[in-house]
Every structure is written in structure tokens, then in C-alpha cells.
Amino acid sequence: MVRTSLVRQASAVHSTLHNNQATQQQNYATVPVTNSSHSSFVTGIQKSPTTETAQKKTLVLLGTGWGTTTILKNLDTRKYNVVVVSPRNYFLFTPLLPSCTVGTTEGRSIMDPIRHIVQRQGKAMQFYEAQCSDIDLATKELVLKQVPDTSAASSTTVTSNVPVRIRYDHLVVGVGGTYNTFGTPGVEQYACFLKEMGDASKIRRRLKDAIEKASFSNISEEERDRLLHVVVVGGGPTGVEFAGEVHDLVTEDLVKWVPGLSHRIKITVIEALPNLLPSFDKRLVAYTQRTFTKNGIEMRTGTRVKEVRDKTILVSSDSGESEIPYGTIVWAAGIRAREFAHTLRGKVPDVQTSGRGLIIDDYLRVKGVEDIWALGDCTVSKYAPLAQVASQQGKWLAKALNKMAADNAQADTFSRIANSVEPFNYMSNGSLAYIGGERAIAEIPLFRKNIAVGGPFASVFWKAYCLWELSSLRSSLSVATDWTKRSLFGRTMSVD
Ligand SMILES: Cc1cc2nc3c(=O)[nH]c(=O)nc-3n(C[C@H](O)[C@H](O)[C@H](O)COP(=O)(O)OP(=O)(O)OC[C@H]3O[C@@H](n4cnc5c(N)ncnc54)[C@H](O)[C@@H]3O)c2cc1C
Structure with missing residues (x-):
């Protein structure tokens, strides 16, 4: 039932965008998000919320990276109207990205469409391929910009330049990091x-x-x-x-x-x-x-x-x-937090004083604002910017959000969650890196000690880890096939 309603919402959104593009009369297209507490904001083509969705809070997740994808996998999506916003409609398995630069692994093999991930888990969400560019803390609105269409068929594709606004009750910022040039010229x-x-x-x-x-x-x-x-x-x-x-x-x-x-x-x-x-x-x-x-x-x-x-x-x-x-x-x-994290920081400059990213507390709450959590590379914490940190934070936050919905927490949500769950604590699963020539290095915590291994065995371990950790059987099979093809026929460097 939830999924049917979300599908309908999506078509309403499409019509809204279409309308706005045709008329260009409004500065913002507003997207109908079915929600009791905020139904008044919905403009454009409206639909009546079902009782079930109207009772739920709208949880917006920004990003389809390690942190937010792990939330989706562990969240009980029946408890929220889940909206995911990201300029990328797929999850990217970054540990194998270097191998895509030379054709050892093919790009498609490590890109897992976010809709597939959600569907496989029998869950529901609404996805917008867009970049969140601004936030209004007072009205709890996000401003989304659609990703520019770079395909050859762009003239036949509906792409609105009009920013879209959506409302949130709870927001999770997982926009990740981008490269850091440290201001080096050129x-x-x-x-x-x-x-x-x-x-x-x-x-x-x-x-x-x-x-x-x-x-x-x-x-x-x-x-x-x-x-x-x-x-x-x-x-x-x-x-x-x-x-x-x-x-x-x-x-x-x-x-x-x-x-x-x-x-x-x-x-x-x-x-x-x-x-x-x-x-x-x-x-x-x-x-x-x-x-x-x-x-x-x-x-x-x-x-x-x-x-x-x-x-x-x-x-x-x-x-x-x-x-x-x-x-x-x-x-x-090096990396630094993505632009949206700095936009949000700018709304509460007295509290968010670090230029590296969003300052969060032990419960992943963004300091200085309400109902907003952040995780992964866009945050400033005592942990390194690693996939396993973002992923563990995502798992912790999904649990907390499930609990919050179960408790039916209302205005006192923030204090409630802090009182009823343990703060987030990171447990390192070790570090691995491939160094070429069928050799890797591995640092594995075992019996309170760090075991350090380097060589061909660590390379086998690294490969096994990648195949195991990939987000789906499809991805694991694709990567295994790429590696087999590479050893039989060599790499292909062909690229447009
Ligand atoms: C080449 C490479 C190899 C790596 N190898 C490893 C490894 O082996 N082990 C390890 O632990 N870590 C590794 N990392 C680090 C790891 O990938 C990051 O720590 C991890 O991706 C952080 O997760 P995240 O969820 O914070 O952000 P990301 O995974 O970067 O996801 C951010 C998401 O936010 C979206 N987004 C960006 N801007 C916006 C916006 N304005 N609005 C909405 N959405 C937005 C992005 O499109 C993306 O979907 C590697 C990184 C790289 C680059």
C-alpha cells in the first residue's frame, strides 16, 4: 500500500515539474510530500494523503553513498515517508574505483541502482535525482536542483531548471566529501x-x-x-x-x-x-x-x-x-565536506565553526539545529573518512530512527532518542589496500591485537573482501566476471 501511494506521488511530482517548466511562472516548484503536519505547504498538483501516510513523518535522506544506503537497508521504511535525494541514482562501491581507471573492473559492475537496492529489500521510498542546494530551517524546507541532462536525447527529456522545494520532518545529511585542492593553483x-x-x-x-x-x-x-x-x-x-x-x-x-x-x-x-x-x-x-x-x-x-x-x-x-x-x-x-554541508553550516555559524564539515554529537545530531542528523565524510568527528565509518553510522542511525518511530516520539524526539539509545561507537574492522602486482596490505584486529599482513595472501583476502562486501549478488558476479575476463583476455582501455 505504501509503495502504491509513493508511485502515485512520483507521478504527481512529474506533473508538477512539467507544469512549472511549461509556465515558468513560479520561482519554485513544490513537491507534494504526503504528510499531516505539513500538508499545508503542498501546492501544485495535490493529492489527498492516505490516513496511513498522513500519520507518518517525512524522513529525507540526502545522498546515496555508504552512509545513507546503509540507513535504507536497515530502516523500517513502513514507519516513515522516506524520500531520498541524490544527484546519483546509484550506490558506488568506492574501494574498487581505482581499478576502474585502467579497466581491471568495469564501472557498471560497482554501480548498484538505489531503486534495485530498496526493491530487493522489499522496502519503499521516493527518489529524486537532484542536488540539495539550500535549506530553510524555519519552514523545514529543502531546495532541490535537478541534475543537468547531459545525454544526447536531452531535447526530448523533461529537465526543469526551476528549483523544487520539499518539506522534511527529519533530515539525514550524507552528502559525503569532495576533493580538497588546499587552494593549490592549477x-x-x-x-x-x-x-x-x-x-x-x-x-x-x-x-x-x-x-x-x-x-x-x-x-x-x-x-x-x-x-x-x-x-x-x-x-x-x-x-x-x-x-x-x-x-x-x-x-x-x-x-x-x-x-x-x-x-x-x-x-x-x-x-x-x-x-x-x-x-x-x-x-x-x-x-x-x-x-x-x-x-x-x-x-x-x-x-x-x-x-x-x-x-x-x-x-x-x-x-x-x-x-x-x-x-x-x-x-x-585529501577531501573536504561537500558544498551543501557548508551551506547548512552557514545557517548556524556560531555553532558550526569547523571549515572541514558538519560538527555532530555522539548521537550523530548536527549541532545547533533540530531534527537533522549527519554522517560520513561530510562530518567532523574523531573518525577517519572511511566507508566502514559511514556504514556503521548508517546502521546505528537506522536503528535509532526505527526506535524513534516505535516510541511514537513527538516534540521531544531529540531528548528521547538520546535517553533511550547508546551513543554511536565505531569499531574498526581493519584496513586493506591493494598495492599492485597481486599484492595487498591488510591490518586486521584480532584478539585485541592488530595483525599486519602484506603480500599475495593479503591480495586474495582483499579480493574476497571486495566480493563479499559488494552491495548485491549481481555486483559480485559482475566483478568476478570482470576479473576472470581480465586474466583470460587482458584489460580493455577502450573509452568514448
Ligand atoms: C577511490 C576511493 C577508494 C576508497 N576506498 C575505501 C576503502 O577501501 N575502504 C574504506 O573504508 N573507505 C574507502 N574510501 C572512502 C569511502 O568511499 C568514503 O569514506 C565513503 O564513501 C563515505 O561515505 P558517505 O556516505 O559519507 O559519502 P559518499 O559515499 O561519498 O556518498 C555521498 C552521496 O551524497 C550525494 N550528494 C552529493 N552532494 C549532494 C547534495 N547536494 N544533495 C544530495 N546528495 C548529494 C552523492 O552523489 C553521493 O551519493 C574510498 C574512497 C575513494 C574515493
């Missing part, structure tokens, strides 16, 4: 990032173009070496995994496709700190650095990027400044 303009699937495709294209250009005989040897130089800025897990994947591409495939060039491809990792992987066990750091040296990956630690230029990077270290020519540069040097 990064935005010339570097690739590695956060979303579009980034992985862009890197794949850049690598392919650089190799193809380097094949021409009419360029200088100096220019050829520049094109074949892959520079990674940031020696954290993302940078290290990407460098490892490029190494595999070169030694397993390019050596056969472009034998005259493959030996000239150079990979350099630049890290400002004295070592790579600062959050890992020292023995694993040493193992990774030894493996990289053996694999010919250059590490320039204690080196800061001062500027990224068209074809070179200006760096500084104890030995002074130097310029490094590059063909492809990937910036994996």
Missing part, C-alpha cells in the same frame, strides 16, 4: 580526481590518449617521456591503489600492446609527509615502499606540490623547488 584546471565514476572514466581516457599520442614518431623523445609520465599526488590508500593499478596495466597489458613504449611509462607518487600510507602499521608502510621500489614506482615523499601547470608540476622539498613534466596527473591528496 589543480582544478589540469588534474584528474578520483571520487566518482565520471572521474575514473576521465582518467582512463587521459591515460589512453597519452599513450596513443606518445606512439607518434613526429614528437621529441622528451615530449614522449612527458606524455608517458603518470603522476599521483597523495600517498594515502587511494593514491597508492591507483599507482598499483597503473603498474598492473603496464606490466600485464601495455607490455604486449605497445612493447616499444611500455618500458618508458613512469609512475611517480608525490606525498608531503615523510612516508606513504600514514594511517597504516609501520611494517606495512615499509613493505609497500619496498614493493613500489621493486616495481619501479618512484616515491617523492616530503614533497609539496606548489602549482600544477599545463604540462608540468612545480614541487618543493628540502632540496629546493623543481618542475616535473607529466602526461597524466591524478590528485588524491
Whole structure:
């Protein structure tokens, strides 16, 4: 019954958007969210709320990442009118994103449509492919902007530029983080990032173009070496995994496709700190650095990027400044909370004083506002920006929200939840990173000790972990098929 009603709501929304686009008379299209306490806000094409949905509170989840998807999986969606807003209509399994840059894994295999996830679990929600751009704390309204349509068929697709407003009773902000350039000149303009699937495709294209250009005989040897130089800025897990994947591409495939060039491809990792992987066990750091040296990956630690230029990077270290020519540069040097988190911070600047993201309490409540929770990479907490942190927070919050609905908590919701549930507590399940050449490093907590393992066995463990953790059987089978195809036929670097 809930699902039927949501389907009807969705068609009403579609009509509302259509109407607004046609007339362009209003500044905002308002979306009917069936809700007793807020039914007065609904304008445009209205429908009468059913008694069942009218009694429920509207819970809006921003994002389809690790945090919010875990909430959806664990939430009793019969207890709320659940509305999900995200510019991405799928969940992305980020641990395998570096492998998509070189074709070890195909992008589609690690993208799981959010509607499939919800349906598989027999749950209900309403999804809007949009970006939340603003919030009105007084009226409890969110302003949504539809994602621009970049498809060739855009002229036939309804895409409204008119912002849409929706109401919430409870809001969960899980908008994640974006790359942090630390204000370094030229990064935005010339570097690739590695956060979303579009980034992985862009890197794949850049690598392919650089190799193809380097094949021409009419360029200088100096220019050829520049094109074949892959520079990674940031020696954290993302940078290290990407460098490892490029190494595999070169030694397993390019050596056969472009034998005259493959030996000239150079990979350099630049890290400002004295070592790579600062959050890992020292023995694993040493193992990774030894493996990289053996694999010919250059590490320039204690080196800061001062500027990224068209074809070179200006760096500084104890030995002074130097310029490094590059063909492809990937910036994996850090993250910061996404824009909406800063918009929300700006509404309560006296309380939300951290420029890194939303300050939350032990119950994941955003400080200084009411009925808003936040989790994952858009928050400032004592935990690292990790999928497992966001995921555990999502599980905790779903439980708390289920309990809140069961308690039928009304105005005193905030204090009630704090009194009746334990505060969130993170339990690390360990750390894993693939470092190339069928080797990985693993730090696993066992019997109150951290077991550190590096080598081929850890690589098998890492692969098994990925297959197990992927969000669906479909994804696990797709990834396993990609890996089998890769070992039988090699990678494919073809990209539009
Ligand atoms: C290449 C890579 C590899 C990684 N590997 C690992 C790993 O092996 N292990 C690990 O623990 N962690 C890993 N991480 C980190 C992990 O992916 C993040 O910590 C995790 O994604 C954070 O989850 P989140 O829910 O906070 O945000 P995300 O998963 O980033 O999701 C944010 C969501 O919000 C949406 N959104 C953005 N803006 C808006 C808006 N304005 N309105 C509505 N929705 C919005 C986004 O589209 C997205 O759906 C990796 C990260 C990267 C980039």
C-alpha cells in the first residue's frame, strides 16, 4: 500500500515539474510530500494523503553513498515517508574505483541502482535525482536542483531548471566529501580526481590518449617521456591503489600492446609527509615502499606540490623547488565536506565553526539545529573518512530512527532518542589496500591485537573482501566476471 501511494506521488511530482517548466511562472516548484503536519505547504498538483501516510513523518535522506544506503537497508521504511535525494541514482562501491581507471573492473559492475537496492529489500521510498542546494530551517524546507541532462536525447527529456522545494520532518545529511585542492593553483584546471565514476572514466581516457599520442614518431623523445609520465599526488590508500593499478596495466597489458613504449611509462607518487600510507602499521608502510621500489614506482615523499601547470608540476622539498613534466596527473591528496554541508553550516555559524564539515554529537545530531542528523565524510568527528565509518553510522542511525518511530516520539524526539539509545561507537574492522602486482596490505584486529599482513595472501583476502562486501549478488558476479575476463583476455582501455 505504501509503495502504491509513493508511485502515485512520483507521478504527481512529474506533473508538477512539467507544469512549472511549461509556465515558468513560479520561482519554485513544490513537491507534494504526503504528510499531516505539513500538508499545508503542498501546492501544485495535490493529492489527498492516505490516513496511513498522513500519520507518518517525512524522513529525507540526502545522498546515496555508504552512509545513507546503509540507513535504507536497515530502516523500517513502513514507519516513515522516506524520500531520498541524490544527484546519483546509484550506490558506488568506492574501494574498487581505482581499478576502474585502467579497466581491471568495469564501472557498471560497482554501480548498484538505489531503486534495485530498496526493491530487493522489499522496502519503499521516493527518489529524486537532484542536488540539495539550500535549506530553510524555519519552514523545514529543502531546495532541490535537478541534475543537468547531459545525454544526447536531452531535447526530448523533461529537465526543469526551476528549483523544487520539499518539506522534511527529519533530515539525514550524507552528502559525503569532495576533493580538497588546499587552494593549490592549477589543480582544478589540469588534474584528474578520483571520487566518482565520471572521474575514473576521465582518467582512463587521459591515460589512453597519452599513450596513443606518445606512439607518434613526429614528437621529441622528451615530449614522449612527458606524455608517458603518470603522476599521483597523495600517498594515502587511494593514491597508492591507483599507482598499483597503473603498474598492473603496464606490466600485464601495455607490455604486449605497445612493447616499444611500455618500458618508458613512469609512475611517480608525490606525498608531503615523510612516508606513504600514514594511517597504516609501520611494517606495512615499509613493505609497500619496498614493493613500489621493486616495481619501479618512484616515491617523492616530503614533497609539496606548489602549482600544477599545463604540462608540468612545480614541487618543493628540502632540496629546493623543481618542475616535473607529466602526461597524466591524478590528485588524491585529501577531501573536504561537500558544498551543501557548508551551506547548512552557514545557517548556524556560531555553532558550526569547523571549515572541514558538519560538527555532530555522539548521537550523530548536527549541532545547533533540530531534527537533522549527519554522517560520513561530510562530518567532523574523531573518525577517519572511511566507508566502514559511514556504514556503521548508517546502521546505528537506522536503528535509532526505527526506535524513534516505535516510541511514537513527538516534540521531544531529540531528548528521547538520546535517553533511550547508546551513543554511536565505531569499531574498526581493519584496513586493506591493494598495492599492485597481486599484492595487498591488510591490518586486521584480532584478539585485541592488530595483525599486519602484506603480500599475495593479503591480495586474495582483499579480493574476497571486495566480493563479499559488494552491495548485491549481481555486483559480485559482475566483478568476478570482470576479473576472470581480465586474466583470460587482458584489460580493455577502450573509452568514448
Ligand atoms: C577511490 C576511493 C577508494 C576508497 N576506498 C575505501 C576503502 O577501501 N575502504 C574504506 O573504508 N573507505 C574507502 N574510501 C572512502 C569511502 O568511499 C568514503 O569514506 C565513503 O564513501 C563515505 O561515505 P558517505 O556516505 O559519507 O559519502 P559518499 O559515499 O561519498 O556518498 C555521498 C552521496 O551524497 C550525494 N550528494 C552529493 N552532494 C549532494 C547534495 N547536494 N544533495 C544530495 N546528495 C548529494 C552523492 O552523489 C553521493 O551519493 C574510498 C574512497 C575513494 C574515493
